[in-house]
Amino acid sequence: MKGIVFTELMEMVEDRFGIEMVDRIIQPKELVSKGIFTSVGTYPFSDLVSILGHLSQATGASIPDLEKVFGQYLAGRFSKMYLPFFQRVNTVFELLDEVDSYIHIEVMKLYPDAELPQFETVRKADNMIEMIYRSQRKMFPFAEGLIDASAHYFQQKVKIQVLEWNSDGAEVRFLVDELA
Ligand code: HEM
Incomplete structure (x- = not known):
């Protein structure tokens, strides 16, 4: 997955839920990227799955709805x-x-x-x-x-x-x- 997908997701989460939510859903130990993204970089799709999973737990919204x-x-x-x-x-x-x-x-x-x-x-x-x-x-x-x-x-x-x-x-x- 291109970094732009991650950087834009972080922008959206910060916008809608605040910066604390970004910290909550990024679990660096679970992520190949360690949670550090640049828009032109490339990171595993599994990192996106992990982040969306934590966002779903934290907000109560389903993963398909968040997508x-x-x-x-x-x-x-x-x-x-x-x-x-x-x-x-x-x-x-x-x-x-x-x-x-x-x-x-x-x-x-x-x-x-x-x-x-x-x-x-x-x-x-x-x-x-x-x-x-x-x-x-x-x-x-x-x-x-x-x-x-x-x-x-x-x-x-x-x-x-x-x-x-x-x-x-x-x-x-x-x-x-x-x-x-
Ligand atoms: C200006 C318009 C668009 C641009 C610049 C664009 C660009 C991109 C980029 C950069 C990615 C990420 C690829 C990666 O992470 O490796 C992507 C993925 C994707 N795009 Fe587009 N896209 C555009 C329009 C659309 C539209 C209108 C649709 C839907 C009909 C669409 C459907 C998707 C889907 C579903 C993915 C996720 C990857 C997947 O499902 O395999 N895109 N696009």
């Missing part, structure tokens, strides 16, 4: 940090079409050791897109949060349904409907 909230937060940050990706397109559906075919390819050029999911999109109707997520990291609630907040960026209201997932969440089919 979703973090996805929403990060979409807001990406829309500022990587504005050109959002400015190339006019709708959230166009953005979702480009995640796999353009955005994450550019991300890979910036961070050659990034571990990215795979997406497939199919336009089902003018107001409907299907998006299939595949990743061994099983971060589909995070993807859901990113989709939701990206729609918000384009001032579109969407309903996101998780239609199917394989037993462990490594493959998930989303149906995204634009609401009138």
